[in-house]
Amino acid sequence: MLTLYEHPLSPYAQKCKIALLEKGVPFQLKMPAAIGTGQVDAAFLKASPRGEVPALVDGDFAVFDSTVILEYIEDAFPSPAMLPYDPKLRAKARMIEDAMDTLYEPINWGLGEIRWFKRAEGEQARVIEARAVGQARDFYTWLERQLGDQDWFCGEFGWADLSVIPYINGSAGLGVGPSASSKLGAWQARANARASVAQAAQQAAESIKGMAMLGEAVKQRLFKREYRDHRLEWMIRSGGLDVVLDGIKADTIRFSNEFK
Numbered sequence: 475m476l477t478l479y480e481h482p483l484s485p486y487a488q489k490c491k492i493a494l495l496e497k498g499v500p501f502q503l504k505m506p507a508a509i510g511t512g513q514v515d516a517a518f519l520k521a522s523p524r525g526e527v528p529a530l531v532d533g534d535f536a537v538f539d540s541t542v543i544l545e546y547i548e549d550a551f552p553s554p555a556m557l558p559y560d561p562k563l564r565a566k567a568r569m570i571e572d573a574m575d576t577l578y579e580p581i582n583w584g585l586g587e588i589r590w591f592k593r594a595e596g597e598q599a600r601v602i603e604a605r606a607v608g609q610a611r612d613f614y615t616w617l618e619r620q621l622g623d624q625d626w627f628c629g630e631f632g633w634a635d636l637s638v639i640p641y642i643n644g645s646a647g648l649g650v651g652p653s654a655s656s657k658l659g660a661w662q663a664r665a666n667a668r669a670s671v672a673q674a675a676q677q678a679a680e681s682i683k684g685m686a687m688l689g690e691a692v693k694q695r696l697f698k699r700e701y702r703d704h705r706l707e708w709m710i711r712s713g714g715l716d717v718v719l720d721g722i723k724a725d726t727i728r729f730s731n732e733f734k
Contacts, residue, residue: 475500475501475502476494476499476500476501476502476530476531476532477501477502477503477504477530477531478490478491478494478501478502478503478504478528478529478530478531479504479505479506479518479521479522479527479528479529479530479531480503480504480505480527480528481505481506481509481527481681482674482677482678482680482681483644483678483681483682484527484528485574485579485582485640485641485644486526486527486528486540486575486579487527487528487540488639488640488674488675488678489540489544489571489636489637489640490528490530490540490543490544490547491503491670491673491674492636492639492640492670492671492674493544493547493548493556493633493636494547494551495669495670495673495674496554496556496631496636496668496670497547497551497553497554497556499547499551504518506518506527509527519731520536521536521538522536522538523538523731523733523734524538524539524730524731524733525730525731526538526700526702526730526731528540528543529543530543530546530547532546532550540575541571541572541575544556544571544633544637548633555632556632556633556636557632557633558628558629558630558632558633563628563629566620566627566628566634567627567628567632567633567634567637568633570617570620570627570634570637570638571633571634571637573616574637574638574641575637576703576704577613577704578610578613578641579641579704579705580704580705580707580708580709581606581609581610581613581645581708582606582641582644582645582648583705583708584602584605584606584705584708584709584712584714585603585606585648585650586648587699587709587714587717588602588603589603589648590685590689591689591692591697591699592689592692592693593692593714593717593720593721594714594716594717598713598714598716598717601712601713602709602712602713602714602717605712605713606650606712607650610645610650611650614652614656614658617638617658618656618657618658620634621657621658621661625661625664626661626664631665631668635661635665636670636671638665639662639665639666639671640674640678642658642662642665643662643666643675643678644678646662647678647679647682692726693726695724695725695726697726698725698726698727698728699721699726699727699728700727700728700729700730701718701721701727701728701729702729702730703730706718706729
């Protein structure tokens with residue numbers, strides 16, 4: 475049986491779970507030990523040298539990076555297909571996934587840094603939050619253009635949809651999701667009605683219950699958030715340079731693992 479290393483709140487892990495559930499592939503979930511603390515889980519690190527979820531283990535073979543995992547799932551379990559057959563639609567699905575993973579992800583992540591992890595307060599927090607909300611609204615306009623008049627981004631529910639819904643649900647949980655009466659809001663409702671999406675969303679919702687104390691855990695240096703590539707850029711561009719510098723000084727942020 476496949477093993478998927480994950481955290482329920484990770485949109486990267488959620489899209490892999492949704493793909494496996496849509497295809498009816500049996501798998502078990504495993505959360506790395508001490509995830510988020512910067513400590514080492516040897517078995518997990520063997521599967522994912524970057525120390526990031528998700529990672530997929532299939533027998534003696536391991537795959538890391540959510541996009542590569544999706545590609546492996548699609549190759550190993552081709553039916554039902556998550557990628558459309560038309561080359562242009564396949565490219566569209568992949569572009570949407572990449573935009574969500576690299577441009578949208580730091581919006582939710584940045585809001586979480588402020589609201590859950592208390593990285594900034596007062597005017598600085600308001601500036602960063604306003605930046606995040608404005609970006610989310612602009613992104614919804616772009617997503618609606620990609621959706622057009624269709625029920626799903628590429629004709630049938632698939633790769634693009636499962637790559638978008640974890641992020642939109644995450645934004646909704648932060649109070650900045652799309653209007654229910656909007657085209658994107660209607661799409662969100664359709665996606666959440668699918669059993670695969672509902673299961674991943676429920677697991678995420680249950681996980682949020684344990685987030686209340688994380689701000690204090692960061693202050694006590696028990697929890698280190700990963701500021702990698704697009705997240706680091708977003709925080710600096712959004713008025714949070716001091717957040718980054720203070721986190722480095724306090725040793726409460728970390729960066730991607732070096733390969734060994």
